[in-house]
Structure formats: structure tokens, C-alpha cells
Amino acid sequence: MTFRTAALVAGALGVVLLTVGLIADAQRPPTDVEAVASLDTSVVVYSPEMVEFADESRIGVDGSGEIVAMTARPVDADAWLATREATEVTGLPEWEVLSTQAYEVAEPEPTASPTTSASPSAEASPSPSPSPSASPSGEGEEAEPVDVLSQTSTDLWRQEWSGTDRVAVVASKVPDGETLVIASRDGSPLTTTDLALSREVNDGWITPLIWWGIALTVVGAVALILRFFDTRPLQAKAENWRQGRTGTGDTDADPGSRRARRASGAGLPEASLDEPASPATGATPTTGATPTTGATPVTGATPVTGGSPISGQSPVSSRSPFHPVTGGTPASAPSTGSPRSAQSPAVDEGPNNGEGGRA
Amino acid sequence: MNRRIIAIGTGASALLMLTGCVADVPEPVTEAPALEQEAALLEAQSDRIVEATMAELALADEEADADLLTDRIGGDAVTVRKAQYTLASADDGPTPVVLPAEMQAVYSVGADTWPRTLASVSQPADEDSTPVVMLWIQDDVDTDYQLRGWAHMIPGATIPAMAGTTSGAEQLTVDADGLLATPEEAISNYLELLREGEDSEFAEQFTADSYREQLFASREALTETANDAEGEYVDTIESDIDSTYVMGTADGGALVFAPVSVKSSFSVDDGIVEIAGAQQPLVDGDIEDVAVYEYRDLIVLHIPAADSDDTAGVVAADHNLIRITDS
Structure with a gap:
């Protein structure tokens, strides 16, 4: 079953649900x-x-x-x-x-009369009081x-x-x-x-039924509409556009770019900690007069005290992504001409170096 | 065809689903909840009755016309009140007995049958009077409660505790047991005491009360007067069991409302019985050598429960002259 067929089936089901829901809503019994x-x-x-x-x-x-x-x-x-x-x-x-x-x-329970014994009295009881009922009015008069x-x-x-x-x-x-x-x-x-x-009316299912019916009907309607149009040109355009945006192909890498180098399988640069990094003054974008700040993604930027250059004695490897970053501490003194030029663009060329810095 | 089937199926489905939407009708209640207050009359009802009674009485008192006592006052109460109106019509005649409208207690029964009673104890009319015990009777469901009698409390007597509106007092019969004596027997014994005097064997069965003391004192004085005129003085005392009502008290005893007829015959051998001026309006016939004073009294008798150590006694009674005849 193709996606389109499934959508059409869903649409048919949606029409049924929607119809049932609307009829139920119209006939909803009052509370x-x-x-x-x-x-x-x-x-x-x-x-x-x-x-x-x-x-x-x-x-x-x-x-x-x-x-x-x-x-x-x-x-x-x-x-x-x-x-x-x-x-x-x-x-x-x-x-x-x-x-x-x-x-x-209801049938009353038999009870004894409160005065069942014979009365020895010879005295006649007083006559009852006259009836309060009124006599009817005369003929011809309004009742x-x-x-x-x-x-x-x-x-x-x-x-x-x-x-x-x-x-x-x-x-x-x-x-x-x-x-x-x-x-x-x-x-x-x-x-x-x-x-x-x-009374309690269990009608909580009607509204969800209607919304589900609407949703499925829309899906079916879209599938039905698409059935009558040739969408292949549009699909091709969309595909191309998507490829252009995502660049998933094996081409299009700009020559000389890092992507091109990665695509060509260029090896990672190796950095040796045994040799002092040569100052790359010309390439250093920052001069030695620039105080190191926390903003500098310096690895191995151990706080410099007394202007001592960072040497290979330092256990810090600029390649180690796990080394505690102390660059946040401003240097106490300018490190002019210091080997801090390990931050030179040469290092930047190593993609792992850069990635390590982000790690 | 297919569309029709689909439409029918869809509609049927919707209706079928809807039939399950509505809960079933609730199950019927098969057992009635218990009454919160079982007394035949609640306070609001008895208040209405007392108020209507006092309104009717006030209207009749104002006119001094017993014919106005129709709905809420009946039986002996009308007879007695009519006699009081008659007495009041004479020069310097006594004013009718004041029946206070303000009650300090009202007692209703919890009976399911008729007749039913309603009793109340009023506030004293004044410092020299004792509270008045009143008795209303409802003969059946379609007739109003009627005031049928009243009696002033015996000085020093106490009305026993009665059940409230939650259950109502028990409507007892005159032959009710569980008492020191059945109401009928107690009344019979007390009336025998009244006939025989303080030396009666029943004197010990009842606590002392001012009602019989006054009756005996009057009898002694009139007997002596009649004897002086070689005449005779005789009291004839009868109960009226048919009009006697009994309410149970909270402690298992009973309060008996017993109408009593007393005829006091005063005769002289040679001469004419002279009726006091204030009593002249009640004379019916030519009084010569015999005058019969007719009284319609109400005695309220308390009978303790059988297992009680108390003694029966009259808690309220009034001696009401209603007529004087020649025989």
C-alpha cells in the first residue's frame, strides 16, 4: 500500500468519523x-x-x-x-x-380506640360546635x-x-x-x-471524534487532489533545491577549502610538543602586546608569571582538549614574543585543534 | 445504493453510540426516610393553633358572647366560658377567668390516630395566679384542634417532663398499663376520695391538693348550714371517661385530663334557698327549697410509672359553676 493509498483510506475513514460526530453532536442529549x-x-x-x-x-x-x-x-x-x-x-x-x-x-394498622371503656357518666356530652361551612350563595349571583x-x-x-x-x-x-x-x-x-x-451524558467522545474526522478528511482530500495532478516536475525542482541547500553530493566543495581538503582525505596536521613553536609573527593576527584575555581560546595558556615564556616544560599540550583551560585568567604581563604564538593560524589549520577547542 | 447504505450505516452508528451516552434513570427509592420530627404538631403548628384560639377567645370575650366560640374553642370550654360570661353580666359579677395567651410549654402527641391531644402550660396571668394548663383536642384530621378545657395549676404542683417534638408524647388510653394505676382506675379512686372525704381509704394514694381541700371545706360548711335548716347537702360527683384523655410523660408516667361533673344539692326542710346575687344569672328555674349547683370541672392528674416511688396527684384543677337548677 502506497502512501497515497493509505492517505485516501484515512480520508474515507475521516469522512465517516466526521459524519458520525456531526450527527451525534446534532442529536446530543441534553443534560x-x-x-x-x-x-x-x-x-x-x-x-x-x-x-x-x-x-x-x-x-x-x-x-x-x-x-x-x-x-x-x-x-x-x-x-x-x-x-x-x-x-x-x-x-x-x-x-x-x-x-x-x-x-x-395505605392500610392503617389496627389500633385500639383510646376510649373503649364504657362511661359511667350520666352526663350528656356537650353538643358539638356548629359547622363552619358556609351556605351556598343564592341563585343568579356570582359564585x-x-x-x-x-x-x-x-x-x-x-x-x-x-x-x-x-x-x-x-x-x-x-x-x-x-x-x-x-x-x-x-x-x-x-x-x-x-x-x-x-443527568449524566457521556458525550465527551463527540468533539474529539469530529476533530479526528476533520484531520483525516483533510489528509484524504490532499491525497485525492494530488492524484489528479502530475507533481513530478515540482518534485524534481524540490529535490534539486533540497540538494542545493543541503549539499549532500560529492561535488560542490570549493577548491582549497577545508571541506575540499577533508573530501580529498588530507591528513591531520601533527603538532609536536617537544619543539618550541616558532613564532609566526607575520601570521599572528594578534601582536604580542595584546594581553591574553579570557576570550582567547588559548590552550596551555597557563598564567604567565614574571613574563616567563611557556616552554615545553609545561605539561600543557595545546592539542589536549581536556587540559584545564586557564586562559580565562588574564596574563599578568604582556607576553610579547612569547611562544603563545602557538595560537597562530598554523594551529588553526589543524581541524582537530579547532574542534578540540570547542570540545 | 452504496451511498445510501453508508448514510444509513453512519446514522445508525451515531444513534447507536448516542444510546450509550445517557445514563440509566436512577433506581427508585423503595424505603421512606425516617421522619425527623414525629410529633403530630411541630412548634410552628402548635403556635398557630394557640394563636388562633386566643384570637377567637379574645373576640368572644370582647363581645361576652359564647356563640363566637365556634372553631377553635369547643366542648366544656364553651360551656364554662358561657357561664362566666353570664356571671359577668350581673352587677358586680366576676369577670371571666383570664387565660394567658403566652405559653411556657406546649406538648404534642406523636399519635397516628384520632382523637389527638395538645396540652400547654401558660404563663401565670398575674402574681396571684398559677399557670393555666390547657387542653386541645382534634377529633379527626378534617377538624381543627379545639380548646376543650383548662385548669389552674395546684400551688406547689409540678407538671412532669414531657416528650418533645422529636417523638411527641404518647397518646395513651384510659386503660393503659405500666402505671401505678390505669388512668380509669386512678380517676375512679380519686373521685371516690372526693365523695368520701379525707377519711377515704384512697386518701393515701394521692398527694394533697388544694382542689379537694376546698371541696371538702365547702362541703363541710354547706352541710352544716343545711343541717341548721334541717336540710341536706349532697355532692354527686361523676367522671366523663369518654371525654378523658391521657398523655404519656417522659418518665413513663401519664398525665390524665379528666372532666368531672359535680352536682351539689342544697336543700332545706322548710324555707327557700336563697341564691347569692352574683350567682343569680346562672339560675335555671324556680329555686325554692332545693338548689342544685352544677359544676363542670377539669382535673389534671399525674400518675407515675409503675416502678416509680412517686405518688399520684392532681397537678391542676378548676371548679367551674355552670348552672343552678331547682332539681
Whole structure:
């Protein structure tokens, strides 16, 4: 398989990945969802289990008029709901759906009546207080607003929230173990109840998939384009240019240059430490009056004291690349005419010498 | 054809991958968390009840009209208050008993059934008064808690510790065991003590209290007066078990709220019983040689636990005249 074929295959794969990624991105499921159930009763109930299930989520109910959300002990809510038609939210079968059913009061455990014994009293008990219920208004008159919640006792409700046409309660606001009862104050049917939920969506792969698809598609596209053009002239030009830049051929070395000498196999110059280096005054670019400075790549430039010339007694070999470089120390005295001319260009001609200095 | 297959495959792949993107719906919670506070009424609820009761009472007191006692006050409380309004209507008649609105303690039960009780101990109305113990009853879930009675604490008596709102006090029955005596038995014995006087065999079963001391003192004085007129003085004392409620105390004892009817018949042989002017508004009928004073009292009786070394005793009681008849 040639490079071009591999690129084309990669491009085809890239198109597939890109397409899948874009479709997935367009269909990416939302993190925040709202589970909904429709209602047809004026009362909806969230049991303590369902409230616990909702956790930090928001429970909402829509209807018309004032809607009141109340909490009570489960036994009290059961007793209150026993004579009322209500819908209970029972679960979350799907992320967007709440399941409901007609509320059924839990069977109470049989308990003894607190006053089962016969009374020896002959005293009649006082008559009960009159009913607080109001009589209906006369015919033809506009009906007064009905408040079905206040027609009976409200002593059982521990907490209350209310709203017009909608009431929403964060489930965590409902104390543990309490039942949440939501009812329309005028007795009109509620329309919907919803539970706002946040869910985990594992969509971290979509964006990388898209970028990988783009990259591979570009590679394939380039390979495809190049397939329709004869690029050999350009390749030749590029090759020549590259050779011209890199000089990798066995020609082109300037005559007399070091490269030419190296190419011709010229031997390395040998430097003898036994013979004093002859001053090459004429060729020395620096005069003896020039103080040696640290900038001078002098090897064997042992600090000169008292103007003593460096002789062969010195263990320093200018060829030794490992000799401690002391040239950094300025000479204490000018070394005019000193054999320091070992730094002469003659030395410089030895490529190893120069390389040793760089080592 | 190939393009169609590729397109379908690509779309199906994307959808297939997306189905794995969303976590499954959470598992349902199958067990309800425990109630943090099991009392039938929390402090905020009982405060609302007390406040509504006192508002209704204040309105009725202002009008001196017991018919205004409808929602939050009922039973014997209405009967007694109506008699007090009647007495107050007479010249120099006594003013109705002051029921302080400020409470120093409120006790709710943790019962799951009805009727349920709510008791409170008020602040003293003044320096000369003792705190008032009040009793509310809720007959069922659809009716309000109603103030059904009250009684001033016996001087020196102590209300035992009661459970708080975390669990609520236990709603006991009149035949509850685990006590020195069942509430019904204790009431029966105490009423027998009231009938027989200090020499009763039950006198040792109960600590001394000013309620029975005053009853005995009054009986002695009126008996002597009746005897002087060759008449008779008889107390008829009956309990009302149906309207008796029992709350458990924190130490395993019980606090019994027992309505008691007392009829004191005063007769003379030849002559007419003269009713005091302040009591005239309560006279029902023509009083001649017999006058029957009817009282509706509330006795609050503390019964210690069976293993306790304490003695049962009345901690609060009021003697409320409600009517005077001729028979």
C-alpha cells in the first residue's frame, strides 16, 4: 500500500468519523431534562420515597388559580387524602416521563380506640360546635371563590408554598419522611406535574471524534487532489533545491577549502610538543602586546608569571582538549614574543585543534 | 445504493453510540426516610393553633358572647366560658377567668390516630395566679384542634417532663398499663376520695391538693348550714371517661385530663334557698327549697410509672359553676 493509498483510506475513514460526530453532536442529549406527567385531579401527591428520589430536583405543578404545596406526616396526609381524589407520582420510568396512579391510602394498622371503656357518666356530652361551612350563595349571583383547603382543618400541614397557576418546590426543602401534597385551592383539576432533573451524558467522545474526522478528511482530500495532478516536475525542482541547500553530493566543495581538503582525505596536521613553536609573527593576527584575555581560546595558556615564556616544560599540550583551560585568567604581563604564538593560524589549520577547542 | 447504505450505516452508528451516552434513570427509592420530627404538631403548628384560639377567645370575650366560640374553642370550654360570661353580666359579677395567651410549654402527641391531644402550660396571668394548663383536642384530621378545657395549676404542683417534638408524647388510653394505676382506675379512686372525704381509704394514694381541700371545706360548711335548716347537702360527683384523655410523660408516667361533673344539692326542710346575687344569672328555674349547683370541672392528674416511688396527684384543677337548677 502506497502512501497515497493509505492517505485516501484515512480520508474515507475521516469522512465517516466526521459524519458520525456531526450527527451525534446534532442529536446530543441534553443534560437537564424535565420529566412530565399530565394530571386530571385537583390533588397530586409525592410520597416520602418519591421526594427522597427527587433529592435536589425541583418539583413543579401547573394548573389554574392558586396552587398550594403542603407537607405533612405520611399518616396525616393519608388520613386527609382518604376522602379525596388524588394522583400519586410513583416513579421515573424514562428520563422524560413521570409515572402516576390514583392515590391509594395505605392500610392503617389496627389500633385500639383510646376510649373503649364504657362511661359511667350520666352526663350528656356537650353538643358539638356548629359547622363552619358556609351556605351556598343564592341563585343568579356570582359564585364566590371556593377555598376547598380551608373548608377543613389545616392543622396537619407543616410547611406550605403557594403560587398562581404554578407552584414549584425544591425537593430538598421537604423534610425527610414527610409527604408532599399539592392541590389547587379552588378545587380545579391540575394539568401537569414535572420534575426537573440533571443527568449524566457521556458525550465527551463527540468533539474529539469530529476533530479526528476533520484531520483525516483533510489528509484524504490532499491525497485525492494530488492524484489528479502530475507533481513530478515540482518534485524534481524540490529535490534539486533540497540538494542545493543541503549539499549532500560529492561535488560542490570549493577548491582549497577545508571541506575540499577533508573530501580529498588530507591528513591531520601533527603538532609536536617537544619543539618550541616558532613564532609566526607575520601570521599572528594578534601582536604580542595584546594581553591574553579570557576570550582567547588559548590552550596551555597557563598564567604567565614574571613574563616567563611557556616552554615545553609545561605539561600543557595545546592539542589536549581536556587540559584545564586557564586562559580565562588574564596574563599578568604582556607576553610579547612569547611562544603563545602557538595560537597562530598554523594551529588553526589543524581541524582537530579547532574542534578540540570547542570540545 | 452504496451511498445510501453508508448514510444509513453512519446514522445508525451515531444513534447507536448516542444510546450509550445517557445514563440509566436512577433506581427508585423503595424505603421512606425516617421522619425527623414525629410529633403530630411541630412548634410552628402548635403556635398557630394557640394563636388562633386566643384570637377567637379574645373576640368572644370582647363581645361576652359564647356563640363566637365556634372553631377553635369547643366542648366544656364553651360551656364554662358561657357561664362566666353570664356571671359577668350581673352587677358586680366576676369577670371571666383570664387565660394567658403566652405559653411556657406546649406538648404534642406523636399519635397516628384520632382523637389527638395538645396540652400547654401558660404563663401565670398575674402574681396571684398559677399557670393555666390547657387542653386541645382534634377529633379527626378534617377538624381543627379545639380548646376543650383548662385548669389552674395546684400551688406547689409540678407538671412532669414531657416528650418533645422529636417523638411527641404518647397518646395513651384510659386503660393503659405500666402505671401505678390505669388512668380509669386512678380517676375512679380519686373521685371516690372526693365523695368520701379525707377519711377515704384512697386518701393515701394521692398527694394533697388544694382542689379537694376546698371541696371538702365547702362541703363541710354547706352541710352544716343545711343541717341548721334541717336540710341536706349532697355532692354527686361523676367522671366523663369518654371525654378523658391521657398523655404519656417522659418518665413513663401519664398525665390524665379528666372532666368531672359535680352536682351539689342544697336543700332545706322548710324555707327557700336563697341564691347569692352574683350567682343569680346562672339560675335555671324556680329555686325554692332545693338548689342544685352544677359544676363542670377539669382535673389534671399525674400518675407515675409503675416502678416509680412517686405518688399520684392532681397537678391542676378548676371548679367551674355552670348552672343552678331547682332539681
